[in-house]
Amino acid sequence: MSEKIKLLLVEDDPNLGNLLAEYLRAKDHDVTLRTDGQQGWDAYAKGAYDLLILDVMMPVKDGFTLAREIRAKDQTTPIVFLTAKSMKQDTIQGFQLGADDYISKPFSMEELILRVDAVLRRTKGVTPKPEETNLYEVGNSSFEPRLQLLRTPAGERKLTTKESDLLGLLCANANELLERGEALTKVWGNDSYFNGRSMDVYIAKLRKYLRDDEALEIINVHGKGFRLITK
Numbered sequence: 113m114s115e116k117i118k119l120l121l122v123e124d125d126p127n128l129g130n131l132l133a134e135y136l137r138a139k140d141h142d143v144t145l146r147t148d149g150q151q152g153w154d155a156y157a158k159g160a161y162d163l164l165i166l167d168v169m170m171p172v173k174d175g176f177t178l179a180r181e182i183r184a185k186d187q188t189t190p191i192v193f194l195t196a197k198s199m200k201q202d203t204i205q206g207f208q209l210g211a212d213d214y215i216s217k218p219f220s221m222e223e224l225i226l227r228v229d230a231v232l233r234r235t236k237g238v239t240p241k242p243e244e245t246n247l248y249e250v251g252n253s254s255f256e257p258r259l260q261l262l263r264t265p266a267g268e269r270k271l272t273t274k275e276s277d278l279l280g281l282l283c284a285n286a287n288e289l290l291e292r293g294e295a296l297t298k299v300w301g302n303d304s305y306f307n308g309r310s311m312d313v314y315i316a317k318l319r320k321y322l323r324d325d326e327a328l329e330i331i332n333v334h335g336k337g338f339r340l341i342t343k
Contacts, residue, residue, distance in 0.1 A: 116142040117232060120161045122152035122178065123194065124170040132165075135221045136228070149173025156182060161189060163232060168195035168206070176209060183210045187272045188260075190231045194219075203306060207313040210272060214306060230301050235273045248283035251327030251342050255283055266324035274299060275321075278314050282330065282340040292337040 119141050123129035126147060133145045144159065146152045150172045156164065164182070168175040179191055190212040206214045212231045215224065248255045253264040260276040262269045271279065277299045281290055292311075293303050300307040315330060315338060322328045327343045 116140060117162045118142045118144070118160065119163050119165060119228070120144050120146070120152065120155055120159065121165045122146045122149065122155075122170065122175070123165075123167045124148055125167075132221075132224065136225070139225055141228075149175065149178040152178050153181060163190045163192065163228060163235075165192045165194060165228070168193055176205060179206075179209045179211065187270060188235075190235045190273070192228060192231060204309060204313060207310040211310075212274060214310075234277070234299070234301065248280075248286075250283055250286055250340065251322075251325045253322065253325045253328060255279055262321060264322060264325045269321055271321075274314060275317060278311070279318055282318070282338065286340050286342055289333055289339055290337050295337065 117140075119136060121129065121133055121136070121143055123132060123145070124147050129145050129147060133143045136143045144155055144161070146155050147170075149166075149170045152164075152166065152170075153173065164179075166175040166178055170178075175193055175195070179193075182189070182191070187210065191210060192213045192215060193206045193211050194215050194217065195206075196217045203214055212235070213227050215227055246256065246258065248257070253262065255262050257276055257280045260271045260273065262271055262279065278295060281295055281298060292308070296303040296307050296311060300310065315332075319330050322330065329341045329343070331339050331341055333339055
């Protein structure tokens with residue numbers, strides 16, 4: 113029997129929180145429920161979780177603040193935000209903080225479990241893609257996909273799973289066009305609007321990580337995709 117997936121759910125609405133927790137447990141997940149951001153941090157610090165589900169608007173400590181604190185020490189555990197806020201800037205802020213998905217209320221239980229399982233498929237037990245290699249040497253930098261380790265003239269950086277998957281695609285297609293739809297499907301699972309916004313945020317992050325390597329540049333090919341240029 114396989115070990116249950118461990119989820120930390122932080123939701124300040126007790127009715128919704130209990131409903132979500134029971135539904136996820138019925139789907140054979142091990143769920144820890146907390147009702148504010150500080151309780152969420154305490155639970156995170158004491159446990160080991162496969163995925164975190166964080167409400168954005170919470171007392172004591174909001175979901176964005178909690179995610180920021182978690183990401184300061186943990187770049188890999190997936191985070192899914194639950195929010196009643198659907199403003200574009202809020203969505204972008206969530207992805208900038210390292211979110212793996214963003215679910216706007218109201219949502220169905222089926223949507224929640226599908227999104228959670230999709231994130232878990234992308235981040236746990238994923239078999240190497242055919243185009244992956246043990247090491248990419250591009251410009252004055254190197255990247256090891258399986259270790260999620262990027263080395264540039266500025267030093268070493270451990271990447272998140274999504275950052276690593278996206279950079280791996282760019283490296284595998286160095287100096288060639290990486291089509292936007294292909295990247296979205298392979299890394300995010302589909303080419304929805306919100307996933308597109310998320311990818312733009314991650315491209316900006318990768319550009320920042322590579323900025324100290326003058327021999328590398330990620331360029332935007334308008335309406336088509338991206339190209340990692342090695343000089």
